[in-house]
Amino acid sequence: MAKKKKLKLRIDRVILVAIIAIIILFGLYKGIMFAVDQVSGFFAKEKPVQVEQKEKEYIATVVIDPGHGGYDAGANTKNLFEKDITLTTAKAVGKYLENQNIKVIYTRTEDIELHDDKKTDLEMRAAISKTNQAKYFVSIHVNDFDKTTDVSGFEVYTKNDESTALATSVGTYIEKLNYSKNRGIQDGKSLVVLKANTVPSILVELGYIKGKDYNYLSDNQKLEQIGEAIAKGIVDQVHKK
Structure with a gap:
């Protein structure tokens, strides 16, 4: 126990x-x-x-408008569409301007339309200038002429006399590329995208899609060079003001 x-x-x-x-x-x-x-x-x-990053200070704002888009293909031939030509060129313009400390606002950056109604679409593009307090508005297009393929050359349409200096500057730089003849400055007061604008505005017709202008309008590298030429014309005017 x-x-x-x-x-x-x-x-x-x-x-x-x-x-x-x-x-x-x-x-x-x-x-x-x-x-x-x-x-x-x-x-x-x-x-x-946290280190605060200062917002980039631009010397000016410019609206770049690649004409057409989406359902609205614009002028076309041999599977080449105005809406694609204008977008390629517009992006080249914007890239150059951004490198020159100029803020770029695009009316579109992809293959879309702004509105189903064409007139409303154009008015919406023009309104972007006022919304962003832009200095200039530049619309990019391609011409077409059904009666003959012999016609060629680029043209610059203006909103008013205030837009003439910009049109002349842009036209001079495009002409230096020697891709097609300079058909001069045209009266664009009746064009909705210019007429409805609140700032100096121009519309650039890069050339005629049918005929010999097709050769450079179908070449993206040359379109980019035209875009840079347009941008140089804009930069010159921004620095003169």
Whole structure:
């Protein structure tokens, strides 16, 4: 009986020691977790220093309007569409202007129309000038003439006399490329996209899609060069004001 009592006593002591060890370990665990939370909270309060980036300051804003888009393909021949020609050229204009610290607002950057109604579409394009307080509005188009394929050359239409200097400057740079003849400045007061505008505005007809102008109108590299020429004409006028 004495041996059984001693054995039972030893077991009881082992259990007691185990319980005490568990309590001590649990206490250590809670203490460690509390310390970790405190340290984490301290570092969380210290937010990283953020360096403010200044918004780029542009010297002017220009609206570039690639004519047509979406359902309205414009002039076309041999799977070549005006809406694609104008968009390629417009993006080249914009790229050059942005590098010259001139902000560019596009009326479209993809193959879409602004409205199902054509007149409304044109008025919406023109309204972008006022909304963005633009200095100039430049619309890009391609000409067509069904009666003959012999006609060629580029033209620049103006909103008013205030737009003449811009038209002349742009026309001069395009002419230097020697891709087609300069047909001169034309009266564009009746064109909705110019007529509805609130700023000096021009519309550039890059050439006639049928006939010999097709050769450069179907060449994206040459369209990009024309785009840069248009941009140079714009830059000259921005710096003169």
